Amino acid sequence: MSLHITSPAFKENAVDALANVDLQQALAHVERGFIHKRQAAVDALPEFEALRREAKAIKDHTLAHLDLYLEAFEENALKAGAEVHFAETAEDARQAVLEICRRVGAKTVTKGKSMISEEIGLNTFLEASDIVPVETDLGEYIIQLRGETPSHIIAPAVHVTRSQVEADFRRVHTHLDPERDLTEPVSLLSEARAALREKFLAADVGITGANFLVVETGSSVIVTNEGNGDLTQILPRVHIVIASLEKLVPNLEDVSTLLRVLARSATGQEMSVYTTFSTGPRRPGDPDGPEETHIVILDNGRSEMLADEYREMLRCIRCGACMNHCPVYHAIGGHAYGATYVGPMGAVLAPALFGLEHTANLPNASTFCGRCESVCPVGIPLPKLMRHWREREYERHLKPATERSGLALWAFLARRPKLYRLATRIGLAALSPFGRKGRFAWLPLAGGWTRHRDLPAPAAKSFVAQWKARS
């Protein structure tokens, strides 16, 4: 039961994505929508920068004391009547979920949107165990019908056009009138609402993720706009929360600070519609709510990150601002990355979780323009961390031989200034026949660049040579 990682084919994926007309039409919404909305929300809150600094400090403090906060969270969650399960690996987490589902004889489970569920491949696993998982977030429902994975961490179906959704609904909802009008997005929404309402009421177990786990109270917190996460966790008899180690936050004041930067960074909302704090199962006398609450806490490589330079990545609160502002993501969308986590945060996280040998292309899929870091609500230095992965890739001989020998040659020359200057002189002379009007339309060994755009030609004389001539 391993995840299907297609990151090794990143370059082919990207070429396909650039030629995919539907995808390009859908991706235009990312750039038009998210960036403007975030900026408007930030402009409306003078304290935003101060809150960002605090958010970063809260996460740094929590990570530096994570062992103690884990103990305290476990104690408080148990006190509230929840059961806490620790999972070192994805397999442990899947087994923990399956054991609960089997014990209560679950046939169908409803699911709120959870990236951890995607990370551990929970749906495929449950299906193989004869349990039907039903995704209830509208975007997740759409991609489940299409047999796809999310292409964005908060807008999983952002790569799908309205007419594609219409075609999928007609294909799957065969009990409805084939002549019905589905041209308006709202009619699609109503159809999904009706289809899922029955599933909510019939499910045996509800599985959600968590945006935060509050140590002080032993609560799990979900932040949503649709209300599906809440229906998932209050209607079935059993609620399972799956969350990773770094979701811990010390107290309710700290959560409030993080909430103030989360929605603004994600969708440009001041606050998401539903922010729900769940503490244990239903209390005596409660007329609704689950009878059992389980919290599965997943490590899956994060404790290793805690020990090295990637600890900073564990501050991530999964707002998606980095991908919303990434020129590479805008051009190719999320699927080309070929891993659960995409965009700049995925380029740092995926190698840590799934192995650099499978994902080395991702930290290279960046222009290092720095927009991701500039909008990150918890100040993660994403370009720096991507650069660290590139260094490791080089150290571990994961780069192709041509690239390695090219770099080795450059390094050899760069350490010998006289030789370097001689080489640049020869190089400039050799290149001059290819340049036209200061640009190269074609250049040997640089076809990947010049096929799509011109490369600026260097000046006829190097800077050093020009400087010498002046003095």
Added chain:
Amino acid sequence: MEGPLVSAAEREDRRRAAVFGKVRRALAGEGEGEARREAVRERLSRHKANVIPARGQVDGESRVALFAEMAEKVSATVERIASPEDLPEAVAEYLRAKNLPSALRMGADARLRDLPWQKAPQIELKHGPSDGHDLATLSHAFAGVAETGTLYLVSGEDNPTSLNFLPEHHLVVIAASDIAGDYEAVWAELRARAEKEGLPRTVNLITGPSRSADIEQTLLLGAHGPRALHIFVVGKG
């Protein structure tokens, strides 16, 4: 490695020990044990507020006005009523204006149950959690936050959580005096209550009616939760 002879409890213990072992090893360089423990104890008990935006720091009627403005910005509707006794007729009027059947479900909350419903005898009252087919439900909010127009609803015998999510129209009553400036003030209230009766199973922070932008980033109301959120603010701020 984990054969069938290993009991479920033993497996759980092993997994727990493995995770804690790795986390502790990763943090081995973080310094002296007692100082770290003290830092954690302090953080968990002192409840020190971080930066609180100035926006919500207004009093009285200005605070109620800000709450209403922010709630309306996210497509909720807000209605001021002078006294709880006016609520039955206001509810009846809402249902009529929206062309809804004269039916309403609510929990056992005495603040709602004991209202003079005989003033609106046409309303068919139902009690208890929602069966998933209610068009309109009524809840009483624990508090509100002016900063973002957010309602706090808490679960309990009196206010079933399903009433907040299953209807098409969610009607919520809040006393003007229960509207706070910021979240921190409400957490303090809830902590005080938790010391007596524990934190409620569910605390819902609700900011506007349900919505989704999952289809081509087009904002649509009423994804799975209520299509409409109507807030009755009772009394003066």
